[in-house]
Amino acid sequence: MNIGxxxxxxxxxxxxxxxxxxxxxxxSPETRARIQAVIDELDYQPSATARALSSGHTHTLGLVFxxxxxxxxxxxxxxxxxxxxAAAGFGYDVLMAASIGDGDKGLRRLVAERRVDGAVLMEIRxxxxxxxxxxxxxxxxxTIGRTGRPEHTRWVDMDYTALVGSCVRHLAHLGHRRxxxxxxxxxxxxxxxxxxxxxxxxxxxxxxxxxxxxAAYLCGDDAxxxxxxxxxxxxxxxxxxxxxxxxxxALGGLYRGLAAHGRExxxxxxxxxxxxxxxxxxxxxxxxxxxVSAAEMGRAAVELLLELLATPxxxxxxxxLAPPVSLRASTGPAPESGN
Amino acid sequence: MNIGxxxxxxxxxxxxxxxxxxxxxxxSPETRARIQAVIDELDYQPSATARALSSGHTHTLGLVFxxxxxxxxxxxxxxxxxxxxAAAGFGYDVLMAASIGDGDKGLRRLVAERRVDGAVLMEIRxxxxxxxxxxxxxxxxxTIGRTGRPEHTRWVDMDYTALVGSCVRHLAHLGHRRxxxxxxxxxxxxxxxxxxxxxxxxxxxxxxxxxxxxAAYLCGDDAxxxxxxxxxxxxxxxxxxxxxxxxxxALGGLYRGLAAHGRExxxxxxxxxxxxxxxxxxxxxxxxxxxVSAAEMGRAAVELLLELLATPxxxxxxxxLAPPVSLRASTGPAPESGN
DNA sequence: AGCTTCTGACGAACCGGTTCGACGCCGAGG
DNA sequence: CCTCGGCGTCGAACCGGTTCGTCAGAAGCT
Numbered sequence: 001m002n003i004g005x006x007x008x009x010x011x012x013x014x015x016x017x018x019x020x021x022x023x024x025x026x027x028s029p030e031t032r033a034r035i036q037a038v039i040d041e042l043d044y045q046p047s048a049t050a051r052a053l054s055s056g057h058t059h060t061l062g063l064v065f066x067x068x069x070x071x072x073x074x075x076x077x078x079x080x081x082x083x084x085x086a087a088a089g090f091g092y093d094v095l096m097a098a099s100i101g102d103g104d105k106g107l108r109r110l111v112a113e114r115r116v117d118g119a120v121l122m123e124i125r126x127x128x129x130x131x132x133x134x135x136x137x138x139x140x141x142x143t144i145g146r147t148g149r150p151e152h153t154r155w156v157d158m159d160y161t162a163l164v165g166s167c168v169r170h171l172a173h174l175g176h177r178r179x180x181x182x183x184x185x186x187x188x189x190x191x192x193x194x195x196x197x198x199x200x201x202x203x204x205x206x207x208x209x210x211x212x213x214x215a216a217y218l219c220g221d222d223a224x225x226x227x228x229x230x231x232x233x234x235x236x237x238x239x240x241x242x243x244x245x246x247x248x249x250a251l252g253g254l255y256r257g258l259a260a261h262g263r264e265x266x267x268x269x270x271x272x273x274x275x276x277x278x279x280x281x282x283x284x285x286x287x288x289x290x291x292v293s294a295a296e297m298g299r300a301a302v303e304l305l306l307e308l309l310a311t312p313x314x315x316x317x318x319x320x321l322a323p324p325v326s327l328r329a330s331t332g333p334a335p336e337s338g339n
Numbered sequence: 340m341n342i343g344x345x346x347x348x349x350x351x352x353x354x355x356x357x358x359x360x361x362x363x364x365x366x367s368p369e370t371r372a373r374i375q376a377v378i379d380e381l382d383y384q385p386s387a388t389a390r391a392l393s394s395g396h397t398h399t400l401g402l403v404f405x406x407x408x409x410x411x412x413x414x415x416x417x418x419x420x421x422x423x424x425a426a427a428g429f430g431y432d433v434l435m436a437a438s439i440g441d442g443d444k445g446l447r448r449l450v451a452e453r454r455v456d457g458a459v460l461m462e463i464r465x466x467x468x469x470x471x472x473x474x475x476x477x478x479x480x481x482t483i484g485r486t487g488r489p490e491h492t493r494w495v496d497m498d499y500t501a502l503v504g505s506c507v508r509h510l511a512h513l514g515h516r517r518x519x520x521x522x523x524x525x526x527x528x529x530x531x532x533x534x535x536x537x538x539x540x541x542x543x544x545x546x547x548x549x550x551x552x553x554a555a556y557l558c559g560d561d562a563x564x565x566x567x568x569x570x571x572x573x574x575x576x577x578x579x580x581x582x583x584x585x586x587x588x589a590l591g592g593l594y595r596g597l598a599a600h601g602r603e604x605x606x607x608x609x610x611x612x613x614x615x616x617x618x619x620x621x622x623x624x625x626x627x628x629x630x631v632s633a634a635e636m637g638r639a640a641v642e643l644l645l646e647l648l649a650t651p652x653x654x655x656x657x658x659x660l661a662p663p664v665s666l667r668a669s670t671g672p673a674p675e676s677g678n
Numbered sequence: 679a680g681c682t683t684c685t686g687a688c689g690a691a692c693c694g695g696t697t698c699g700a701c702g703c704c705g706a707g708g
Numbered sequence: 709c710c711t712c713g714g715c716g717t718c719g720a721a722c723c724g725g726t727t728c729g730t731c732a733g734a735a736g737c738t
């Protein structure tokens with residue numbers, strides 16, 4: 001079922017079949033029809049592997065996970081789905097590269113063995129060795145999130161700084177004066193995970209600007225850690241009346257912790273943050289939050305990467321997303337002090 | 340940076356380099372060392388594409404989504420992650436095939452263009468055209484879930500019938516006599532999605548066996564639908580005191596609906612079901628549920644598929660998982676009737 | 679009619695590996 | 709001393725496409 005077989009049955013040469021298929025040279029209508037008939041009859045599809053070898057591109061994009069992560073958040077997983085769909089829309093497949101274990105071995109394989117035409121990197125750190133590696137190797141890539149020096153790379157990111165700032169302002173306008181910030185896990189923060197750092201910056205800046213007292217906490221990416229974080233927050237400052245979080249996995253635990261400490265949302269305590277709308281609407285009361293759109297990020301990432309493959313020398317483009325904060329039921333006026 | 344370059348620099352033929360790399364023929368220690376030195380110096384990695392073309396296998400597994408689904412559940416997404424990690428552990432990559440649009444075009448491409456050595460099919464229906472197609476084509480595959488005639492295929496599945504049965508028995512032993520079942524969406528059920536059907540069977544059988552009154556409901560895969568389902572359940576039979584669900588995406592809505600109708604969990608109403616432990620622990624009170632393990636399913640699927648690739652004629656193996664029901668805080672004794 | 683130009687098809691080389699058959703060399707056995 | 713066998717290496721063919729150079733024949737021009 002290879003091209004030679006088609007050529008033989010159609011009574012033409014292999015190259016003629018190839019040209020008929022690609023349209024890169026003109027073929028007489030009769031010949032083309034004869035070839036097409038044979039192709040239809042045998043249900044022939046050219047081998048992707050052979051095509052990749054000779055043409056030099058695989059029509060596949062690589063999606064790279066960080067070495068350390070073995071636990072995926074919903075946001076990441078949604079992003080994967082949307083990336084695959086977006087890529088399929090352009091006729092590209094997506095190859096998942098898990099870099100487990102030592103260093104960036106998985107990435108090296110992807111690049112050095114030339115399995116993909118370009119790569120999408122997730123879970124970017126402010127100082128990311130993978131970005132340096134790909135830049136030096138001249139391998140086309142797009143990052144989800146920015147490094148500390150984002151000028152020369154192509155990326156798609158959420159504007160965490162601005163979004164967390166919006167949340168703080170929202171709370172400040174409601175009269176809250178002592179606000180906690182529940183960040184991602186200590187491990188991720190220590191590793192330099194960019195969204196954790198930019199979120200914190202946004203929190204600190206906004207608190208200062210609004211003249212409110214802010215206290216930032218790290219919190220593991222699970223419900224139990226969220227519950228624990230509430231304990232720490234209220235122990236440190238019982239007068240806290242609101243929190244902002246970027247840790248959607250801990251959200252359920254945060255609510256539970258508040259209930260356990262007798263704080264009713266949103267009467268006694270307001271909660272807001274950044275989350276997938278799926279999570280924001282799953283909790284009771286529903287979360288007032290900036291709804292991140294994994295689908296939008298996936299589409300943008302694919303578009304950026306294909307642009308790069310088509311025109312490698314075009315100046316780098318970036319996409320910075322800042323979805324509006326959806327008002328739901330988890331925030332309200334600050335309780336009157338002294339009550 | 341190809342094999343010819345290595346051969347030239349090491350002063351040997353290309354085939355010698357190939358044999359040194361694969362170890363399929365003996366090479367003298369000196370020659371081997373010389374070749375290795377050149378390889379190390381140039382950081383040479385053989386092209387995956389060329390290797391695939393000549394060797395006939397791609398060292399890649401395909402992961403196939405159903406055409407209709409554009410919205411992923413957490414369980415599916417977790418499964419993807421674990422599949423990728425499991426495959427990586429065996430040196431395989433995973434290619435994601437989104438079959439958007441018409442029929443099984445995406446699947447055809449995967450198979451006909453020979454992009455992958457074998458495929459994993461998700462979201463299996465009782466009567467699944469993709470399974471028939473792959474079977475006829477003689478293409479190696481493993482399904483997540485079973486079709487209606489599972490004898491001759493290889494699959495990994497949860498024992499939904501048994502698990503839902505366990506949940507019903509648990510409730511019956513607590514004294515509940517009127518139990519509702521919240522299934523997946525009508526669309527999925529109509530499409531013949533196997534877990535929805537097998538769950539229902541398990542529910543009906545167990546109710547009959549336990550002599551309790553069971554009422555089954557379909558429910559969209561989101562929080563709002565869950566809230567709505569509670570309304571329907573209590574309207575149809577206000578005396579209902581417990582529910583079993585396999586719809587984890589609706590879980591938050593179910594809780595909210597119960598609260599809205601003045602039912603306190605677990606005092607007035609017990610909730611149980613099948614869910615990722617991530618979701619089960621995210622709600623308040625935490626859900627008594629059979630914790631599904633996406634990681635275990637991913638690993639099992641890869642193992643089954645690699646077994647099949649290694650020994651195509653071995654009799655088909657299956658893996659049926661039935662995790663125990665974890666007792667948490669969402670179930671309790673039935674409220675005394677008349678109260 | 680003679681010359682150029684254009685069209686449509688062919689053959690061969692190439693992409694970068696793997697694998698088979700052959701062959702030279704060296705040591706062991708008769 | 710000659711033969712046989714095994715080891716180590718080479719050359720060539722092959723996997724299934726793409727693409728370049730070439731060329732025969734038809735069409736266009738003077």
